[in-house]
Amino acid sequence: xxxxxxxxxxxxxxxxxxxxxxxxxxxxxxxxxxxxxxxxxxxxxxxxxxxxxxxxxxxxxxxxxxxxxxxxxxxxxxxxxxxxxxxxxxxxxxxxxxxxxxxxxxxxxxxxxxxxxxxxxxxxxxxxxxxxxxxxxxxxxxxxxxxxxxxxxxxxxxxxxxxxxxxxxxxxxxxxxxxxxxxxxxxxxxxxxxxxxxxxxxxxxxxxxxxxxxxxxxxxxxxxxxxxxxxxxxxxxxxxxxxxxxxxxxxxxxxxxxxxxxxxxxxxxxxxxxxxxxxxxxxxxxxxxxxxxxxxxxxxxxxxxxxxxxxxxxxxxxxxxxxxxxxxxxxxxxxxxxxxxxxxxxxxxxxxxxxxxxxxxxxxxxxxxxxxxxxxxxxxxxxxxxxxxxxxxxxxxxxxxxxxxxxxxxxxxxxxxxxxxxxxxxxxxxxxxxxxxxxxxxxxx
Numbered sequence: 001x002x003x004x005x006x007x008x009x010x011x012x013x014x015x016x017x018x019x020x021x022x023x024x025x026x027x028x029x030x031x032x033x034x035x036x037x038x039x040x041x042x043x044x045x046x047x048x049x050x051x052x053x054x055x056x057x058x059x060x061x062x063x064x065x066x067x068x069x070x071x072x073x074x075x076x077x078x079x080x081x082x083x084x085x086x087x088x089x090x091x092x093x094x095x096x097x098x099x100x101x102x103x104x105x106x107x108x109x110x111x112x113x114x115x116x117x118x119x120x121x122x123x124x125x126x127x128x129x130x131x132x133x134x135x136x137x138x139x140x141x142x143x144x145x146x147x148x149x150x151x152x153x154x155x156x157x158x159x160x161x162x163x164x165x166x167x168x169x170x171x172x173x174x175x176x177x178x179x180x181x182x183x184x185x186x187x188x189x190x191x192x193x194x195x196x197x198x199x200x201x202x203x204x205x206x207x208x209x210x211x212x213x214x215x216x217x218x219x220x221x222x223x224x225x226x227x228x229x230x231x232x233x234x235x236x237x238x239x240x241x242x243x244x245x246x247x248x249x250x251x252x253x254x255x256x257x258x259x260x261x262x263x264x265x266x267x268x269x270x271x272x273x274x275x276x277x278x279x280x281x282x283x284x285x286x287x288x289x290x291x292x293x294x295x296x297x298x299x300x301x302x303x304x305x306x307x308x309x310x311x312x313x314x315x316x317x318x319x320x321x322x323x324x325x326x327x328x329x330x331x332x333x334x335x336x337x338x339x340x341x342x343x344x345x346x347x348x349x350x351x352x353x354x355x356x357x358x359x360x361x362x363x364x365x366x367x368x369x370x371x372x373x374x375x376x377x378x379x380x381x382x383x384x385x386x387x388x389x390x391x392x393x394x395x396x397x398x399x400x401x402x403x404x405x406x407x408x409x410x411x412x413x414x415x416x417x418x419x420x421x422x423x424x425x426x427x428x429x430x431x432x433x434x435x436x437x438x439x440x441x442x443x444x445x
Contacts, residue, residue, distance in 0.1 A: 009147060011140070011146070011147040011148055011149055012148050012149065013138070013148070013149045013150070013151055014148040014149065014150065015043045015119065015148075015150040015151070015152075016150075016151045016152075017040075017041040017042060017043045017119070017150065017151070017152045017153075018035070018040035018041045018042065018152065018153050018154065018411075018412070018415040019031075019032070019035040019040050019041070019042045019043075019152055019153070019154045019155075019156060019408070019411045019412065019415060020042075020043055020044075020045075020139050020150050020152035020154070020155050020156070021035075021042060021043070021044040021045070021156045021158055021408075022044075022045055022126040022139065022155070022156070022157055022158055022159050022163065022164045023044075023045070023046065023047075023053070023126075023157070023158035023159040023160060023381075024044055024045075024046035024048075024051040024052070024053065024109070024120065024158070025051075025052065025053025025054065025055075025158055025160060025381060025400065026052070026053065026055065026081075026381070026397045026398075026400040026401050026404060027158040027160075027380035027381035027400035027401070027403055027404035027407070028044060028046075028053075028156065028158025028159075028380070028381075028404060029044075029051055029052075029077070029109055029112070029113065029158075029404065030076075030077040030078070030380075030400070030401045030402075030403075030404030030405040030407075030408060031156045031158055031378075031380055031404040031405065031407045031408035031411070032044045032113060032116070032118045032120070032156075032408060033077055033112060033113065033116050033118065033405075033408065034076075034077065034404075034405045034408030034409050034412065034436065035154075035156075035408040035409070035411050035412045035415075036113075036116040036117050036118045037116050037436075038408075038409065038412035038413075038416075038432075039412075040411070040412045040415055040416075041119075042117075042118045042119065043118075043119045043120065043150055043152070044113070044118055044119070044120035045120070045121065045124040045125070045126055045139070045141050045150070046120060046121070046122050046124060047122075047123065047124060047125040047126075048122065048123075048293065048294070049122050049123065049293075050106045050109075050110075050122065051106065051109035051110060051113065051120075052102075052105055052106060052109055053160065053294070054160075054187075054292075054294060054296055054297075054397075055100050055102070055105060055397055056100075056102050056105055056106050056109075057292065057293045057294045058187060058292045058293070058294040058295070058296050059102065059187040059188060059189055059241060059290065059291070059292040059293075059296075060100065060187050060241070060243070060292075060296055060397075061099060061100055061187065061189075061232075061233035061235050061240070061241020061242070061243060062098050062099050062100060062233045062241070062243075063082075063098050063099075063100060063396070063397045063398060064098065064329055064396040064397060064398060065098070065328065065329055065398065066078055066079075066082055066098070066398045067328075068326075068328040068356065068358060068359055068360060068361050069357075069358035069359060070358055070359040071326075071359065071361070071439055071441075072439065073325065073326050073327050073328060073361060073398065073402070073439050074325075074327075074398035074399075074401045074402055074439075075437045075438055075439040076401070076402075076405050076433070076436045076437040076438045076439075077401050077404065077405045077436075078398050078401035078402065078405075079437060080112075081105075081108065081112075081401070082097070084108055084112075085101065085104060085105060085108055088101065088104045088108075089101065091237060092237055093234075093235075093236065093237065096234055096235070099233055099234060099235045099241070100235060100241070101235060101236075102189075102235070121143060123143055123144055124141050124142070124143040125141060125142050125143070126139055126140070126141055126159065126163055126164055126167070127140050127141065127142045127147075128140040128167050129155070129164060129167045129168050130149070131168050131169065134373055134374055134375045135374070135375050135376045135420075136152075136155045136164075136168050136374070136376060136377055137151065138150060138151045138152075139152070139155060139164065153376065153414070153415045154376050154377075154378070154411035154414055154415050154421075155168075155376060155377045155378075156377075156378050156379075156380060156404075156407050156408065156411055157303075157371075157377060157378070157379040157380070157381075157383065158380055158381055158404060158407075159381075159383065160297065160300065160381050160382050160383055161252055161253060161297075161300045161301055161383060162300070162301040162302070162303045162379060162383035164377065164379075165303045165371045165374065165377055165379050165383070166301060166303075168371075168374055168377055169373060169374070170303050170304065170371040170372065170373060170374055170377070171303075171304040171372065171373075172301040172302055172303050172304055172383075173301070173302045173304065173387075173388075174253075174299075174300065174301055174302070175299065175388060176336075176388045180336045181250075181251075181252075181298075181299040181300070181336070182298040182299040182333060182334050182336065182391075182392060183246035183247050183248045183249070183250065183298070183334055183335075183336060184246070184247035184250045184252070184261065184295050184296050184297045184298055185230075185243060185244070185245055185246055185247060185265075185295075185296040185298075186245060186247065186261075186262065186265030186266065186268075186269070186291055186292055186295055186296065187241060187242060187243055187291070187292045187296050188241070188242035188269055188288060188289075188290065188291045188292065189235070189239065189240075189241055189242070189288075189289040189290045189291075190232065190239065190240045190241075190242055190276075190283075190286050190287065190288055190289060191238060191239055191286065191287055191289050192238055192285040192286050192287055193232070193238050193239065193240045193282055193283055193286050194238070194281075194282040194283075194284075194285075195234055195237075195238070195240075195282060196282070197281045197282035198232075198280065198281060198282030198283065199282075200281070200282075201280065201281040201282065209229075209231070209280070210227075212279040212280060213227070213229055213275075213279075214227075215279060216275045216278075216279050221271055221274055221275050221278075221279075222271050222275070223268065223271065224246075224248075224268075224338055225338060226245070226246055226338035227338065227339075227340060227343040228246065228334060228335055228338070228342075228343050228346060229244050230243040230244060231243065231244060232244075232276075239289075240286075242269075242272065243296075244272055245265060245268050245269070245272060246334060246338070247261040247264070247265060247295060248336065248337060248338070250295065250297070252295075252297040252299075252300040253300060253301065258295055261295055262295055265291065265295065266291055269288055269291060270288075273286070273287070273288055297382075298332075298334060298382075298391075298392070298395060299382070299388075299391050299392075299395070300382070300383065301383055302382075302383060302384070302385060302386055302387075302388075302391055303371045303379045303383050303384065303385055304371065304372050304385060305367060305368045305369065305370050305371055305372060305379070305384065305385025306367035306368075306370045306372060306385070306422075307365050307367035307368050307385060308368070308385050308386060308387055309362075309364065309365065309368050309384070309385065309386040309387070309390050309394065310386065310387045310389070310390055311331060311354070311387060311389035311390055313362055313363075313390065314331060314354060314362050314389075314390060314393060315354075316362075317356075317360055317361065317362055318362050318363050319363050319442050320363045320364075320365035320367075321365075321426070322365045322366040322367060322426045322429075322430075323363040323364065323365055323366075323430075323440065323442055323443065324364055324365070324366050324369075324402065324403070324406035324429070324430070324433060324438070324440075325363075325364045325402035325403070325406065325433075325438055325439060325440065326361035326362060326363050326364065326402075326439060326440075326441070327361055327362060327364060327393065327394060327398065327399045327402060328356050328360060328361040328362070329393045329394075329396050329398070329399065330350050330351075330354050330355040330356070330392075330393060331349060331350070331353075331354035331389050331390065331392040331393045332350055332392045332393065332396075333346060333349060333350070333389060333392045334346065354389070354392075354393070362393075363442070364394070364399075364402060364403065364406075366406060366410065366424075366426065366429065367385070368384045368385040368386060368403075369384060369385075369403060369406065369407050369410070369421075370385075370421050370422065371385075374421075375420035375421060375422070376414070376420055376421060377421070378407040378410060378411060378421055379407070380400065380403040380404040380406070380407040381395070381400045381403060381404065382394065382395035382400070384403055402438075405433065405436065405438065406429070406433060406438075409429060409432050409433055409436070410424045410429055413425075413428060413429060413432065427445075430443040431443075431445060
């Protein structure tokens with residue numbers, strides 16, 4: 001039996017606000033911006049040293065698609081981020097509008113929150129909540145100055161892992177029917193890449209890269225021969241963002257698992273350095289600049305909401321009465337173990353079964369943001385209510401902007417009306433979202 005102690009402490013209430021946001025990733029940022037721009041007092045707690053989550057601290061090199069090839073789906077906050085970030089691009093990088101210039105993005109997020117009047121602090125981690133009768137009364141945070149509480153009318157969970165909702169007692173699911181989850185990746189930044197030679201190599205034959213990868217397998221370069229290798233995304237003139245290597249079996253809700261997979265990931269990057277230098281033209285001088293301060297997590301807790309968005313909704317291109325946005329990223333289920341068979345199944349699903357044509361999308365209902373049993377909490381981001389497969393689509397950054405801005409608007413409306421999250425009039429919510437530019441083609445005033 002594990003030993004335990006009882007611990008209590010009197011802590012100050014540092015903030016008393018309309019809306020508290022846990023987590024400063026794309027969902028939390030969008031939520032905080034919208035609520036503050038609606039005139040609400042907002043406090044955002046971010047555990048890392050910057051805003052942006054996986055797109056900055058995690059060094060994920062690309063946003064993924066903002067639109068469906070016809071419509072800009074992440075309109076509103078996503079459009080604003082996209083436009084303002086691309087204003088900073090120079091030279092060849094003007095062509096790479098989905099790539100992430102991480103330092104520029106950090107500064108942009110700082111500036112946007114400051115302009116909106118959002119109060120926020122870094123190195124500030126949500127550690128618990130105080131609840132009463134289905135409502136959260138206070139968020140308990142830990143920072144360099146110690147523990148403190150934040151009282152609020154409305155609470156938004158942008159942690160990615162659903163921490164706030166779970167602390168408040170929300171139920172959740174993890175993984176598939178066997179509890180297995182999509183593997184993570186420790187992303188990385190690489191310098192001194194000759195992209196002209198690299199692109200010429202990729203064009204030389206459709207399977208040129210795959211042949212080089214399997215030659216490296218035969219030569220014993222890798223400890224794990226993983227055929228699913230997303231590769232390098234250009235993020236600068238000679239700089240690339242590495243999205244390769246999988247953390248198979250990682251549990252994002254267990255710091256011991258995260259620790260081991262971070263250690264393994266940093267060690268494994270040396271194998272990838274050898275592979276790229278010796279087998280891939282254009283990378284002969286490439287070197288590792290940094291690895292992410294966060295392990296890239298693709299799946300964790302999925303909070304049980306009033307509705308669960310499913311793969312069937314994806315296939316049906318579903319439309320909802322409470323639709324807060326539409327999105328289109330394919331269902332991207334990285335294989336849970338490395339083999340030719342699992343990779344072939346992934347390719348069939350990602351490229352054929354769960355992929356749309358131009359102009360196609362699925363609806364995102366407001367109800368997936370509402371944790372069952374909680375009246376003043378909204379979730380936004382990859383912890384929203386969806387099934388195992390659907391998380392493979394909705395989890396990427398533009399999807400998080402869509403959910404986050406809806407959560408922020410709903411929280412602002414509820415705080416103004418003195419109601420709970422289910423008392424927010426849907427027509428009012430959708431009209432106000434349209435007012436900030438959200439893409440809502442199925443809503444008519």
